[in-house]
Amino acid sequence: MTRAHSDETVIEAVGLGRDFVLSEGPLLRRTRRTVSAVRDIDLTVRAGEIVGYLGPNGAGKSSTMKMLTGILTPTAGRLRVLGMEPSRERTRLAARIGVVFGQRTTLWWDLPLKDSLELTRHMYRVPAADHARRLAELTELLELGPFLRTPVRQLSLGQRMRGDLTAALLHGPRLLVLDEPTIGLDVVSKSTIREFLLRLNAEEGTTILLTTHDLGDVERLCERVVVIDHGSLAYDGGLDGLRAAVPTPRVLVVDLAEPAPPLEVAGARCVRTEGPRQWLELSDNPSVVIGRVAAGHDIADLTLQEPDIEGVVAALYRGTEPRPV
Amino acid sequence: MRVYPAVYIRGLRRYSTYRAATLAGIFTNSVFGCINAAVLLALFSVRPEINGYDAADAVTQVFVCQGLIATVAIMGPPLDLGERIRSGAVGTDLLRPVPLLGWWLAEDLGRATFSIAFRGVPTFLIGALLFDLLLPTTFGHWTLFLASVALAAVIGFALRYLYELAGFWILDTRGIWAIVGLVGPVAAGMLLPLPLFPPAAADVLRALPWAATVQIPAEVMLGKESLPGGTVAGGLALQAAWAAALLLLGAWLTSLATRKVVVQGG
Numbered sequence: 001m002t003r004a005h006s007d008e009t010v011i012e013a014v015g016l017g018r019d020f021v022l023s024e025g026p027l028l029r030r031t032r033r034t035v036s037a038v039r040d041i042d043l044t045v046r047a048g049e050i051v052g053y054l055g056p057n058g059a060g061k062s063s064t065m066k067m068l069t070g071i072l073t074p075t076a077g078r079l080r081v082l083g084m085e086p087s088r089e090r091t092r093l094a095a096r097i098g099v100v101f102g103q104r105t106t107l108w109w110d111l112p113l114k115d116s117l118e119l120t121r122h123m124y125r126v127p128a129a130d131h132a133r134r135l136a137e138l139t140e141l142l143e144l145g146p147f148l149r150t151p152v153r154q155l156s157l158g159q160r161m162r163g164d165l166t167a168a169l170l171h172g173p174r175l176l177v178l179d180e181p182t183i184g185l186d187v188v189s190k191s192t193i194r195e196f197l198l199r200l201n202a203e204e205g206t207t208i209l210l211t212t213h214d215l216g217d218v219e220r221l222c223e224r225v226v227v228i229d230h231g232s233l234a235y236d237g238g239l240d241g242l243r244a245a246v247p248t249p250r251v252l253v254v255d256l257a258e259p260a261p262p263l264e265v266a267g268a269r270c271v272r273t274e275g276p277r278q279w280l281e282l283s284d285n286p287s288v289v290i291g292r293v294a295a296g297h298d299i300a301d302l303t304l305q306e307p308d309i310e311g312v313v314a315a316l317y318r319g320t321e322p323r324p325v
Numbered sequence: 326m327r328v329y330p331a332v333y334i335r336g337l338r339r340y341s342t343y344r345a346a347t348l349a350g351i352f353t354n355s356v357f358g359c360i361n362a363a364v365l366l367a368l369f370s371v372r373p374e375i376n377g378y379d380a381a382d383a384v385t386q387v388f389v390c391q392g393l394i395a396t397v398a399i400m401g402p403p404l405d406l407g408e409r410i411r412s413g414a415v416g417t418d419l420l421r422p423v424p425l426l427g428w429w430l431a432e433d434l435g436r437a438t439f440s441i442a443f444r445g446v447p448t449f450l451i452g453a454l455l456f457d458l459l460l461p462t463t464f465g466h467w468t469l470f471l472a473s474v475a476l477a478a479v480i481g482f483a484l485r486y487l488y489e490l491a492g493f494w495i496l497d498t499r500g501i502w503a504i505v506g507l508v509g510p511v512a513a514g515m516l517l518p519l520p521l522f523p524p525a526a527a528d529v530l531r532a533l534p535w536a537a538t539v540q541i542p543a544e545v546m547l548g549k550e551s552l553p554g555g556t557v558a559g560g561l562a563l564q565a566a567w568a569a570a571l572l573l574l575g576a577w578l579t580s581l582a583t584r585k586v587v588v589q590g591g
Contacts, residue, residue: 071419073584087584095422106417110339119335122328123423 010082010175010207011045011068017076017231018063037063039231041077047174050201050208052222052239060231061211065179068209069099082174095124098168102180105164107152113163114148117170124171131170138166141196158189165193169200176200178210182217194220215306227316234316245316251305252280252289257298265292276300328423329431336435347444350395354448358391362456368521376520376527377551385459386518386543388452392445393474396437397481397538399509404429404482407489407498419583426576430482437478445474459547466548469557473545476564477538483571484509484534490575493582508533514540520551537567 018038023030038060045051055061066072068081070090079086084093100106107116121131139145142162147155155163161181168176181197182190194217200206212218218225218239225242227235235242252268255277262270267284282289286304293299362384369380378386394400406429409415418425452458461467488505492498510516512535519527519540530536541560544552552560 066416069420071416071583090419090583091422091424094420099417099420101417104414104417106420108335110342111335115335119328119331122331123421125327 008047009044009080010047010049011043011209012080013041013043013077014079015077016041016043016064016067016074016079018060018067018072019075036231038067038074038228041228041233043226043233043236045207045209047207048201048205049224050197050210050221052218052225053209053211053228054213054218054225055211055228055234059229061228062179063231064228065177065211069097069177070094095171096173096175098171098173098176100161100164100168100176100178100181102161102178102183105152105160106167107160107163109153110151112149112151113144113155116152116163117148117167120167120170126171130172134170134172135166138169141199142166142192158185158192161185161189161193165196169206172204173206175207175209178208178212180212180214181210182212182214190214190216197221215312229316242312242316249281249283250286250307252282252286253303253305254278254280254293254299255301257300260297263293263297265289265296267292329427332423332428332431333435333438336432337439338435339432340436340439341443350444351447351451354391354394354444355451358388358448358452359455361387361391362452376524377549378518378520381457381459382547382549383518383521384452384456385547386514386539388449388456388458389543389546390513390515390539391452392441392449393477393539393542394515395444396440396474397477397513398437398440399481399484399513399535399538400506400515401502403498403502404433404485404489406486407492410489410492411497424576425579425583426486426572429486430479430572433482433485434478437482441474441478461546461548466557469561470542470546473542473557473561473564476561476568477542479568480534480537480564480571483568483575484538486575487571487578490578490582509535512536513538514543518543534567534571537564 016038017036017040020035020037022033022035024033025031041064053061053064063072067074067079068086070081070086070088070093073087081093082096084096086093107113108119117135120126121128126134139148142165144159144162144166147159147163150159152160152163165181176197178197182193185193197208197210198221201208208221210217210221222239224237225235225239226233227242235245251271254263257276259276260278262273263278263280264270265280268280268282268289270278271281272279280289280293290299290302365383365387366380369375369383373379406415406418409418415425418428421428453460461470484505488498488501491501495501512530512533514530514536519530519536522530531540541552541564545557545560548557553563
């Protein structure tokens, strides 16, 4: 999967950092302590890239996102987004980027989705004809038709997210910043959104920066991942490189009909047993391993566990393999 | 700039859905107006004139106040902005390409317009039916009074915006409301017309911005000489100055808040 990137820089951070001063203790003996949420981040994102910005909770992802969008002022380093300094030119920058926070909505709770989308036209000063054309396109791609006139509070999470994406894209932003865009969504909704983002990137060259805890998002969307942990950059490179840096086998959970001693099959290693349930770390194709297990035992149930991205990231940072759960 | 009219209309529409609350509000404001008027009439039956106010002046101010109480809203309800600052949802407000203050001003003026038309006017009409109010006699005077009401709505917004903006620094604005909820209505002339206070106290209260939300509009309607410069124009000028000063302060504190202060939540 290779896409043509231009040399144009969309995001440029050099030595970016943000400290917070915490006041602690009783009023009269209060001490001040400085905590670095983000430290010395160097990051360059070029036009047309899709970059996954990963890290465990509290790693500094949100602080970075807030600095990129201008709602948090860096305490160190230099930051340019589309050539602007976000915290100084927040309003002007906001007109040129699209932002979706998966856990928050920019839509108006008590009004039909269409009204919120109509307001974005005024907000971003999009000519009426352009707005209508783009809304029609997005309505078709994201299948908004059936609920365009429904009040936002009555939408399902998946519908609301598609509405939020539309609102963020109606003005044709060059850069789309997504904070956990698929959080809480079912498989079908996730897939709709991922395919849509890929198409947006391919057809319009929209640069996408997203944070996620969903390995599926990363695998489907990102050819480049940036991992942050404890406020510092832990990895910046291809997804393949990340996998190579941290071997993360999938785990097959087998419920046998009867409790048995740890299974010994080629292409898998038993890492845990609990009654009739066994956890097998896979080094071979799961269907082959399942066949081998089924040849010797009755299987009551099976599940395949993907390593979650937090495990990969945590392992990367500690330099140890993640433990299967 | 068409975004502000769009937000204004939305504010208007949003409040127009609360029909039962509007009716209940008219009822409450009218009842309180009648009680206040009865108390003041009893007072003035003992002393026909206090610091340039007579019974008709006082009762007129009572109903100007009851008509404006929900519009200027300095006794509440607070702007949603406070809750959005507490929860961190203000982050999404800041991601709009529209200045925060202008956005909330437009929405609140939509609310205020609905409030004055469908709650203020009916309440005032009930007062005019039940009591002898001193009403302007010329179209020009009515127009000036309307301008005064519009400025009062802007000042009411600016004050409440400042109360909620404090949430960026202190997180919970209930303490602020506890103080201004007490001082504001007294200084506005809502509790009693300011001329009924001892002159020294009245002078202090008149120097505060709250006086421009009810006392000044009432005196504009009455054409009182106690207005700055002794004229209606002087009263409007004072209101305009307060509106400009408070909005500028709000804009300055907004930029300070968004630069120095942290938006809550991940």
